Amino acid sequence: xxxxxxxxxxxxxxTGQSMTLQCAQDMNHxxxxxxxxxxxxxxxxxxxxxxxxxxxxxxxPNGYNVSRLNKRExxxxxxxxxxxxxxxxxxASREDRGKVGSPLHFGNGTRLTVT
Amino acid sequence: AQSVTQxxxxxxxxxxxxxxxxxxxxxxxxxxxxxxxxxxxxxxxxLLKYTTGATLVKGINGFEAEFKKSExxxxxxxxxxxxxxxxxxxxxxxxxxxxxxxxxxxxxxxLLVSP
Numbered sequence: 001x002x003x004x005x006x007x008x009x010x011x012x013x014x015t016g017q018s019m020t021l022q023c024a025q026d027m028n029h030x031x032x033x034x035x036x037x038x039x040x041x042x043x044x045x046x047x048x049x050x051x052x053x054x055x056x057x058x059x060x061p062n063g064y065n066v067s068r069l070n071k072r073e074x075x076x077x078x079x080x081x082x083x084x085x086x087x088x089x090x091x092a093s094r095e096d097r098g099k100v101g102s103p104l105h106f107g108n109g110t111r112l113t114v115t
Numbered sequence: 116a117q118s119v120t121q122x123x124x125x126x127x128x129x130x131x132x133x134x135x136x137x138x139x140x141x142x143x144x145x146x147x148x149x150x151x152x153x154x155x156x157x158x159x160x161x162l163l164k165y166t167t168g169a170t171l172v173k174g175i176n177g178f179e180a181e182f183k184k185s186e187x188x189x190x191x192x193x194x195x196x197x198x199x200x201x202x203x204x205x206x207x208x209x210x211x212x213x214x215x216x217x218x219x220x221x222x223x224x225x226l227l228v229s230p
Binding site for chain 1: 124147149156157158159160161164165166167205209216217218219220221222223
């Protein structure tokens with residue numbers, strides 16, 4: 001049971017380059033999320049998708065776009081990377097339809113450095 | 116709007132000592148509350164959660180937390196620390212009655228355990 005799988009694990013970009021972070025879950029969850037983690041800031045929500053075909057902005061969406069490709073996959077795209085986007089990115093999923101208080105399940109993260 | 120405050124970015128204890136990690140929340144409706152643990156270079160894992168019912172919640176690895184509505188707190192405790200408990204701990208809140216609610220995380224507390 002793989003859970004939530006993120007690729008790549010590490011990435012170095014130059015300012016202005018673009019890239020897509022991939023995320024897939026095999027738990028048949030409805031909701032998927034992208035967070036970024038920075039020292040002393042905790043986790044901040046970038047975008048989320050409550051169900052296939054819908055996406056919504058979170059706390060820090062500027063500079064990012066997302067695609068909910070199907071129920072399993074939710075990708076995060078940086079169109080023009082900036083040094084401020086150096087961070088660890090986590091994808092998560094949750095089965096919350098009809099299940100009170102269902103927790104998030106996290107991937108192992110993508111460590112992105114923008115120089 | 117919901118928010119989470121974790122008191123102390125770092126907590127140091129000796130092996131065998133009591134662990135107490137503090138979490139206070141703000142929510143306009145009765146909340147769901149979670150504690151997650153993050154080991155180095157890994158994603159977040161669920162330790163325990165409070166939804167309804169008993170206010171003392173037991174989780175994995177001997178941790179427990181008590182929901183105190185009057186104090187808007189959800190502190191995490193463990194009677195006797197082990198070296199393997201060294202990690203970063205995150206408290207999170209999610210509001211009820213929100214069809215596709217998101218989790219809001221605190222900034223985290225790093226637990227250091229010395230021999």
